[in-house]
Structures are given as structure tokens and as C-alpha cells.
Amino acid sequence: MGVAKLKIPAEGEKIVWRDGELRAPDNPIIPFIEGDGTGADITPVMKRVVDAAVETLYAGRRHLHWMKLPVGEAALKEFGSSLPEEALQAIRDYRVAIKGPLTTPVGEGHRSLNVAIRQALDLYACVRPVKWIRGLPSPVLRPEDLDIVIFRENTEDIYLGVEYAAESDAARRFIDLVHETQGVQLAPESAIGIKPMSRHATERISEAAIRHAIAMKRPSITIVHKGNIQKYTEGAFRNWAYDYFTRVYRDLVVKETEIIAERRPTEGKIVIKDRIADSMFQQLLLRPAEYSVILTTNLNGDYLSDAGAAQIGGLGMAPGGNVGDGVGVFEATHGSAPKYAGQDKVNPGSLLLSACMMLDYMGWTEAATAIREAIGETIKQRRVTYDLERLMPGSTLVSCSGFGQAIIENLRKA
Numbered sequence: 001m002g003v004a005k006l007k008i009p010a011e012g013e014k015i016v017w018r019d020g021e022l023r024a025p026d027n028p029i030i031p032f033i034e035g036d037g038t039g040a041d042i043t044p045v046m047k048r049v050v051d052a053a054v055e056t057l058y059a060g061r062r063h064l065h066w067m068k069l070p071v072g073e074a075a076l077k078e079f080g081s082s083l084p085e086e087a088l089q090a091i092r093d094y095r096v097a098i099k100g101p102l103t104t105p106v107g108e109g110h111r112s113l114n115v116a117i118r119q120a121l122d123l124y125a126c127v128r129p130v131k132w133i134r135g136l137p138s139p140v141l142r143p144e145d146l147d148i149v150i151f152r153e154n155t156e157d158i159y160l161g162v163e164y165a166a167e168s169d170a171a172r173r174f175i176d177l178v179h180e181t182q183g184v185q186l187a188p189e190s191a192i193g194i195k196p197m198s199r200h201a202t203e204r205i206s207e208a209a210i211r212h213a214i215a216m217k218r219p220s221i222t223i224v225h226k227g228n229i230q231k232y233t234e235g236a237f238r239n240w241a242y243d244y245f246t247r248v249y250r251d252l253v254v255k256e257t258e259i260i261a262e263r264r265p266t267e268g269k270i271v272i273k274d275r276i277a278d279s280m281f282q283q284l285l286l287r288p289a290e291y292s293v294i295l296t297t298n299l300n301g302d303y304l305s306d307a308g309a310a311q312i313g314g315l316g317m318a319p320g321g322n323v324g325d326g327v328g329v330f331e332a333t334h335g336s337a338p339k340y341a342g343q344d345k346v347n348p349g350s351l352l353l354s355a356c357m358m359l360d361y362m363g364w365t366e367a368a369t370a371i372r373e374a375i376g377e378t379i380k381q382r383r384v385t386y387d388l389e390r391l392m393p394g395s396t397l398v399s400c401s402g403f404g405q406a407i408i409e410n411l412r413k414a
Contacts, residue, residue, distance in 0.1 A: 012065030017326030035100020037336030152301025
């Protein structure tokens with residue numbers, strides 16, 4: 001399969017990246033990956049809602065032209081690869097894409113298709129907003145206090161996938177090296193994994209986090225790490241981030257320690273603080289209002305994103321995006337749930353809210369805001385899919401497509 005064999009829409013233009021800015025025309029071509037399992041249910045709903053919002057908000061002045069990319073189980077059967085290079089090149093060329101959940105086939109090369117896409121496109125910032133929509137079920141008393149955006153470094157840490165099987169020659173050599181250089185004797189049958197972190201990767205995710213904080217007028221950035229134990233990896237991440245903020249943005253930031261020790265004023269400043277990762281889980285539950293932007297490493301960000309989502313309705317209502325320099329891929333944050341595939345049952349909320357992030361990224365904020373408000377109105381009306389209906393007494397159960405239709409109705413009423 002070549003790029004020419006992709007079904008490129010007859011109309012539409014490419015989004016471009018110029019002078020460090022994304023510039024979307026009024027008729028952009030948007031690549032999409034339907035996804036595996038329930039992707040076939042939620043992706044068409046997402047497209048219908050987004051198209052309705054664009055039509056309603058822009059009255060014909062703007063249109064999206066969707067281009068399907070072959071990725072996942074169907075691509076493996078048809079093309080012999082679950083992640084064809086042509087699909088990756090299309091995302092590079094068209095700059096913005098959205099994807100449903102993907103299953104990594106057993107026995108096929110990639111450890112994770114999601115990780116492979118992020119690494120191949122250098123999408124170094126995983127961005128996960130966590131904010132409650134009124135009416136959603138929550139296990140905490142005050143879910144409205146949680147309003148954070150997590151910036152998770154997306155290319156390093158254990159997700160790089162450098163591992164050696166137990167009792168392999170490579171593992172034995174590594175064990176010998178550790179003994180020779182560190183004087184530490186690892187169990188000879190140990191499996192080995194590498195956890196790399198670099199100043200370069202830390203600084204560019206720090207830049208993404210502070211740009212967001214400045215643009216959205218967020219009051220603080222919290223560096224989350226396990227540097228008390230992993231001093232040369234997670235500890236370095238903490239130190240490099242502090243150094244970057246105070247070196248590059250000194251006039252805009254103040255460290256929490258400076259406020260305490262020197263009584264520095266905070267007015268007009270972004271407060272930079274840090275927390276140990278395990279403590280941060282407790283903080284999200286007990287004192288969520290004290291946190292705004294969270295900057296963290298790959299594994300910590302994975303855990304914290306899902307822990308935060310649990311407080312605001314679950315992964316079915318949790319959006320996410322993976323962004324690099326001039327390329328963004330927005331995605332459902334949950335799995336493919338193949339046992340529900342084709343049943344028109346699952347919640348499309350995660351993908352819908354991720355589409356809102358995509359529209360914001362393109363500068364089409366009016367449409368993004370309208371969809372969010374329509375989702376909120378639909379939940380207020382208690383018309384919800386099975387995952388929410390079972391937790392919301394007195395609500396009305398609707399299908400996946402029914403939820404999308406209710407959102408469209410509320411869009412057009414607004």
C-alpha cells in the first residue's frame with residue numbers, strides 16, 4: 001500500500017505548521033483511525049457530533065473532510081502490518097488526527113500500537129485534562145474541586161521498551177556490569193528493564209506545560225516525581241524542570257519554596273512546586289483544588305491520569321491528546337473492549353471530548369465549547385449510556401448512537 005492508495009478526500013486542504021504555529025484552513029482534511037473493537041461504534045458517533053457542531057457554529061463557512069487511515073487489526077489482515085508507514089506519513093503530512101482505541105495483536109511486532117504511534121511521530125506531550133462535568137457519578141464528595149491538566153512526558157521512561165528477558169545473555173551481561181560498576185549483586189535469574197530520562201525530553205515537556213499554564217492563566221505547575229528513591233532519573237527530571245522554569249521563565253514564575261522561605265509575592269506569577277508521586281495520589285483525593293497543571297514522567301502520568309479520571313466519571317469521560325511540534329493525535333483514553341464491539345452500547349464521551357481538544361488545537365474553540373456544553377446538557381437531562389446509567393438512579397439508558405443524537409439535539413437548541 002502506498003500513500004496514493006489512501007482514500008484522500010476530493011475536497012479539502014492540509015493543515016500547515018508555519019513559524020511555530022498550526023494554521024488550519026476552513027476546509028481541513030482530518031485523518032482518523034476508527035480503532036479496534038468498540039472503535040467501530042464510537043468513531044462514527046464522534047464524527048457526526050463534530051460535523052453537526054461545525055455546521056451549527058460556522059453556518060457553512062467551515063467543513064471537515066475526514067480521511068480514514070488503516071491502523072489496527074483490520075490493517076494487519078489487509079496489509080500485513082497493524083501500523084503501516086503510509087498511515088504514519090499521512091498524519092505527518094496532515095498534522096492533526098484522531099483515533100479510536102487500538103488493540104495490539106498478539107505475536108505482532110509492536111509492544112503497543114499507541115506507544116508506537118507516539119514514538120514514531122515524536123508526540124512527546126501526552127495531555128490529559130481532568131475536569132468533572134456536573135451530574136456525572138463520582139466516588140468523591142467534591143469532584144468539582146478537581147480541575148487539572150496533566151502533561152505526561154511521552155517518549156522516555158520504561159515505555160521506551162528496552163528490556164531483557166530473565167536468564168538471557170543480555171540480562172546476564174547487564175547483571176555482571178552492575179556488579180562490576182556498582183558492587184550490587186542482582187539475582188542471576190533477574191529480568192532487566194531500562195528507565196532512561198534526559199534533560200532534552202524534560203525541558204520540552206516543561207515548555208509545553210508552561211505554555212499551557214500561561215495561555216490558560218493557570219496558577220501553578222506541580223512537578224510529580226519519585227526522586228526521593230530514583231535520584232538520577234526521576235530526581236533529575238525534577239531538577240531539570242525546576243532549572244528550566246527558573247532559567248527561561250524567571251520573570252513569570254515563583255517557586256513554592258521561595259514563597260515560604262523568602263515570602264516572595266505570588267501575584268501574576270505561576271507557582272512552581274513538586275510532589276512525590278505516591279503522595280500526589282493522596283493529594284488528588286484530599287486537596288485537589290491546590291493543583292492546576294501537573295508535569296510528570298511517563299509512568300507516573302499514566303497512573304495519575306487514570307486515577308484522576310476515576311473521580312470524574314471514569315475513562316469513558318476522559319479525553320486525551322498526544323502532541324509534538326506541529327503534529328497532534330487525539331484519542332479515546334480507554335481500551336477497545338472487544339466484548340462490546342458492534343453492540344452500539346459503549347460511551348463515546350472520551351472520544352468526543354478528545355475531539356474537542358482537537359478542535360481547540362486547530363483554533364476552532366467555538367465548536368469545541370459548544371460540544372462540551374451539549375454533553376453537559378445531555379448529562380443534566382440524565383440521558384446516558386449503560387456505564388453511567390447504572391450509577392445514576394432515575395436516569396434514562398440510551399445507546400452509543402442515541403447519546404450522540406441527544407448531544408446533537410442539544411447543540412442545535414443552544
